[in-house]
Amino acid sequence: MKHTLFGEIPDNLPHEQFQEIIAAKAVRIERILSRGHSSPATGWYDQAEHEWVILLQGAARLGFCTGETLDLKPGDYVNIPAHCKHKVTWTDPEQTSVWLAVFYSD
Secondary structure: OOOOOOOOOOOOOOOEEEEEEEEEEOOOEEEEEEEOOOOOOOEEOOOOOOEEEEEEOOOOEEEOOOOOOEEEOOOOEEEEOOOOOOEEEEEEOOEEEEEEEEOOOO
């Protein structure tokens, strides 16, 4: 069955939306939709899996516990090693940001 990463994007997005596309023993792929969403002000993502993420549409900013920030535009991707503390500090409130995240283990 055919699907599209740009389909079924709601006009109203009160909460960030996570959609699992596929999951297997060592890999999980998600589509994430954000519009003006960010991670909570306190705390960090500290995942046991590595995460490769690409921004397909929109604009976003990632922050890391080291103080580094990355501004992302469509086509930009980053590989985040397991236990690298990070968060989404900003997404464009005027358009939906579409992410593709690949979580994987060694």
